[in-house]
Amino acid sequence: MNVVFVLWLREVKKYLRSRVQIVASLGGPLMYLGVLGFGLGPVFQRAGEGSYLQFMAPGVIGMAVLFTAMFSGIAMLWDRQFGFLKETLVAPVPRLAIMIGRTLGGATVAVLQGTLIFVVTLIAGFRPVSVLTVPLAFLLIALIAVVFAALATAIGSTIKEMQGFQMVMNFLVMPIFFLSAAIYPLEGLPRVLAALTRVDPLTYGVDGMRGLLTGRAHFGVAFDVAVLVAVGVLFVAAGAWRFSKIEA
Amino acid sequence: MGDRPIIRVQHIVKSFGTIMAVNDVSFDVRPGEIFAFLGPNGAGKTTTIKMLTTLSRPTSGSLELDGLDVTTHQTAVRKRFGVVFQDPSLDSELTAWENMDIHGVLYHVPRHARRERCEVLLRMFELWERRDDLVKTFSGGMKRRLEIARGLLHTPKVLFLDEPTLGLDPQSRNQMWTHVRNLRATEGVTVFLTTHYMDEADRVADRIAVIDHGRLVATGSSAELKQQTGTDSLEAAFLALTGTTIRDESATAADQMRQVARVWRR
Ligand SMILES: Nc1ncnc2c1ncn2[C@@H]1O[C@H](COP(=O)(O)OP(=O)(O)OP(=O)(O)O)[C@@H](O)[C@H]1O
Numbered sequence: 204m205n206v207v208f209v210l211w212l213r214e215v216k217k218y219l220r221s222r223v224q225i226v227a228s229l230g231g232p233l234m235y236l237g238v239l240g241f242g243l244g245p246v247f248q249r250a251g252e253g254s255y256l257q258f259m260a261p262g263v264i265g266m267a268v269l270f271t272a273m274f275s276g277i278a279m280l281w282d283r284q285f286g287f288l289k290e291t292l293v294a295p296v297p298r299l300a301i302m303i304g305r306t307l308g309g310a311t312v313a314v315l316q317g318t319l320i321f322v323v324t325l326i327a328g329f330r331p332v333s334v335l336t337v338p339l340a341f342l343l344i345a346l347i348a349v350v351f352a353a354l355a356t357a358i359g360s361t362i363k364e365m366q367g368f369q370m371v372m373n374f375l376v377m378p379i380f381f382l383s384a385a386i387y388p389l390e391g392l393p394r395v396l397a398a399l400t401r402v403d404p405l406t407y408g409v410d411g412m413r414g415l416l417t418g419r420a421h422f423g424v425a426f427d428v429a430v431l432v433a434v435g436v437l438f439v440a441a442g443a444w445r446f447s448k449i450e451a
Numbered sequence: 452m453g454d455r456p457i458i459r460v461q462h463i464v465k466s467f468g469t470i471m472a473v474n475d476v477s478f479d480v481r482p483g484e485i486f487a488f489l490g491p492n493g494a495g496k497t498t499t500i501k502m503l504t505t506l507s508r509p510t511s512g513s514l515e516l517d518g519l520d521v522t523t524h525q526t527a528v529r530k531r532f533g534v535v536f537q538d539p540s541l542d543s544e545l546t547a548w549e550n551m552d553i554h555g556v557l558y559h560v561p562r563h564a565r566r567e568r569c570e571v572l573l574r575m576f577e578l579w580e581r582r583d584d585l586v587k588t589f590s591g592g593m594k595r596r597l598e599i600a601r602g603l604l605h606t607p608k609v610l611f612l613d614e615p616t617l618g619l620d621p622q623s624r625n626q627m628w629t630h631v632r633n634l635r636a637t638e639g640v641t642v643f644l645t646t647h648y649m650d651e652a653d654r655v656a657d658r659i660a661v662i663d664h665g666r667l668v669a670t671g672s673s674a675e676l677k678q679q680t681g682t683d684s685l686e687a688a689f690l691a692l693t694g695t696t697i698r699d700e701s702a703t704a705a706d707q708m709r710q711v712a713r714v715w716r717r
């Protein structure tokens with residue numbers, strides 16, 4: 204238990220110390236919010252869909268959580284390169300405890316980053332329909348964070364080179380974001396795209412948040428949560444399995 | 452039971468593709484012994500330590516630590532050893548104190564004892580004043596000292612030290628070996644070390660094994676090795692056993708360069 208806690212704390216401490224990185228990682232979501240939010244706003248409105256900022260704010264929050272959580276996989280490659288991973292791998296503690304500590308740490312950092320973006324969207328003019336559902340939205344943020352932090356652990360345990368992870372970022376993380384309906388509605392999509400959005404876990408995260416914060420969910424919040432929990436369990440198991448196989 | 456070897460290595464082989472890093476090596480280490488594992492660069496010392504510390508699996512052969520099979524009883528084995536790696540393994544984004552503290556938690560050192568021993572060790576290696584600085588601001592030798600201090604935080608049955616004194620000043624080296632000998636005397640810790648400083652091995656080791664090209668070429672006390680080779684220093688004995696040619700990666704790299712140069716000259 205203590206082991207899980209110190210490894211969790213390590214991730215959080217390192218995040219809070221990296222002020223530059225925090226500010227830098229606001230860049231991406233801010234750009235989407237600014238350029239797409241204000242650029243596509245008028246078209247969206249004319250199509251009778253209401254305020255685009257209202258619509259895409261949950262998507263941008265989901266994006267921030269996704270990217271930050273996946274980044275914890277890179278942190279693992281750094282730990283491998285700089286040797287700290289070895290220090291934990293030879294310790295007389297179950298690999299599962301190490302994996303859980305790291306993954307929860309990565310997920311917590313992603314939640315913190317998501318919170319920051321949430322605040323930014325509020326400043327930009329995003330208005331949740333009710334204050335009461337905001338805490339529930341954080342449950343969804345946490346679920347998204349765990350799902351992708353666990354995926355990052357699984358990938359970080361498997362890939363050894365930085366270049367490999369760069370590929371993952373391009374060929375996995377970007378598609379996860381673009382196929383998630385974070386920036387467009389799920390209704391009326393071409394059949395192939397519709398199918399792809401449905402195998403993307405982020406779709407359910409964003410849909411759930413959208414349901415809670417704007418009252419507009421495609422699948423329904425309960426269904427979204429159920430899917431995320433199921434995928435979360437699957438990914439944590441996969442991460443634990445991959446992590447247990449690491450050799451240094 | 453006291454005479455049962457604490458480490459028993461039998462016919463281990465580790466190959467990386469066509470490279471035989473360790474090739475049919477067998478030896479025993481007795482409890483409470485300081486055992487030096489010597490060999491030229493690339494001989495297979497680190498590879499052997501990685502296998503003994505559960506970080507990699509042998510291609511074939513058997514490894515036992517304290518009577519336990521290293522490959523099948525990993526967690527039980529990990530409870531019994533401590534290790535200072537040849538390569539760095541600190542978290543440079545954390546402070547010296549945090550690195551020590553995490554280690555203490557990973558090795559189940561109770562909180563109170565943890566505080567006390569962290570302080571003693573940090574003072575011993577003259578890092579106490581810098582305990583709240585991030586490790587990335589440390590000099591190479593300071594990092595190495597921290598690495599050693601951390602490795603000594605818990606008292607294992609077997610302590611693996613892979614070139615622990617690399618890059619250390621004479622003061623720190625003395626400090627470290629004195630402490631290691633104390634540990635052996637008071638706690639009966641078995642020490643398995645590698646070093647390229649022959650004087651060091653000569654001074655601290657009870658027994659020495661010499662490995663070259665993945666094969667064990669001699670085992671015995673320093674005196675026995677000298678006698679066996681008809682030399683009067685461990686360094687001379689080492690050179691007699693392993694030859695005087697350089698055989699590390701840089702040698703092969705140089706060979707390749709020469710090859711390339713030859714091709715270009717044509
Ligand atoms: N992961 C690896 N992949 C391929 N070859 C490896 C790997 N690790 C070690 N080797 C090879 O195994 C051989 C033994 O390496 P090892 O690190 O055990 O040497 P060493 O005795 O510790 O040398 P040094 O004194 O330089 O530390 C070398 O030829 C090295 O290139």
Ligand SMILES: [Mg+2]
Pocket residue numbers: 496497498537613
């Ligand atoms: Mg080595």
